[in-house]
C-alpha cells in the first residue's frame with residue numbers, strides 16, 4: 104500500500120498504479136484526451152499534467168503515466184500546472200480549431216487568444232493514437248496506423264486506400280475523443296475510411312444492423328455461425 | 340509493378356527474416372529498385388507477418404524511403420543550419436527552376452529527383468549538394484547548372 108497526498112488530501116494506492124486513476128477515483132478533476140478506459144494510457148496529449156513534489160524537488164509530469172510513490176505531494180492545480188496545461192491546450196486548439204472538445208477545454212482553462220496560426224487541414228485529429236490502438240488491441244484487425252511524421256503525420260489506412268482488413272465496426276469512431284473519424288450509414292451501406300460496406304439486414308425485422316464483414320469476422324473468431332449473427336440482437 | 344519475389348526473398352533472408360530488420364530490408368529494396376514499390380511493402384509485411392499498416396508506417400516515416408519512383412539521379416540539397424545560412428535555399432531554388440521540379444519530387448522524364456536534407460555532416464563545405472552519393476561543396480547557382488549538365492550528359 105502506498106500513501107501520498109493529492110491537493111493536500113491523503114490518498115492510498117497500490118504499487119504500480121499511475122497517479123491519474125487514483126486521482127479520478129478520489130474525485131479530483133484532471134482533464135485527459137489520450138487516456139482510454141479500455142486501453143489505458145499512452146502519454147500523447149499531455150493535458151493530464153500535474154505537479155509532483157518529492158522532498159524539495161518539484162516537477163511537472165503526465166499523471167497518466169507517472170507511478171505513485173510513498174510520500175509524494177501531487178498538485179492538480181498549482182500555477183505551473185495550469186500554465187503548462189494551458190500551453191498544451193493552446194497548441195492542440197491551434198491544430199484542430201474545429202474540435203468541439205478542445206474548444207470547451209480551452210474555455211474551461213482560460214485559453215483566450217491563441218498565439219499560433221490555426222491549421223485547417225488536420226480535421227479534428229490530435230494524433231492521440233486511440234483509434235489505432237482500439238483497432239489493433241480491441242478489435243484485432245490493425246486496419247489503421249499513422250503515416251508520415253511531423254507536420255504531415257496523420258491517421259490513415261495502408262497507402263491511404265480502402266483497407267482490406269477493416270471490417271467497418273466503427274470502434275475507432277466510438278473511441279476517438281474528438282469526433283474526427285467520418286462514418287455514415289445510408290440505405291444499407293456504411294461508409295468509413297473511404298470504403299463502402301454492405302450492412303446486414305435482419306431476416307426477422309428487416310432492420311439494417313451491422314456490417315456483413317464485421318459479422319463474418321465475429322463468426323470467424325467466436326465460431327458462432329454467420330446465420331445466427333445475421334439476425335439482429337433484438338430478434339435473436 | 341511486377342516485383343521479383345525471389346529477389347525480395349533473398350533480401351529478407353539476408354536480414355535474417357526478422358521483423359526488427361524491416362528498415363534494413365526496405366533500404367535494400369530501395370537500393371535495388373530506387374524506390375520502395377507498394378507491392379514490395381505488401382510482400383515483406385506478409386512474409387514477416389506484420390500488419391500491412393505497420394509496414395506502411397515505417398515506409399512513410401523515414402525520408403530515406405520513397406514509395407514513389409525516384410529519378411535516375413538523386414539530388415540532395417543540404418538545408419542544415421550552416422548550408423541554410425550559406426545560401427542552401429537559393430541552391431534548392433536553382434535546382435527546382437532548372438529542372439522544373441519541386442522539392443521531394445521527380446522530374447517528368449524520370450532523370451532527377453530533388454530532395455532536401457538537414458546536414459550532411461560536412462558543414463565546412465556549405466552549401467553542400469550530394470548527387471548520387473558524390474559531394475559538391477561551396478556550390479552557387481552557376482555551379483548548379485554545371486552539376487546538372489554533368490549528370491545529364493554523363494548519364
Ligand code: SF4
Nearest residue numbers: 228229231232234279
Ligand atoms: S482520429 Fe481520433 S482517435 Fe484517432 S488519433 Fe486522431 S484524435 Fe485520436
Ligand code: FES
Nearest residue numbers: 146148149151167
Ligand atoms: S491523458 Fe495523459 S498524456 Fe494524454
Ligand code: FES
Nearest residue numbers: 417419422459461
Ligand atoms: S549544414 Fe549542410 S553539411 Fe552541415
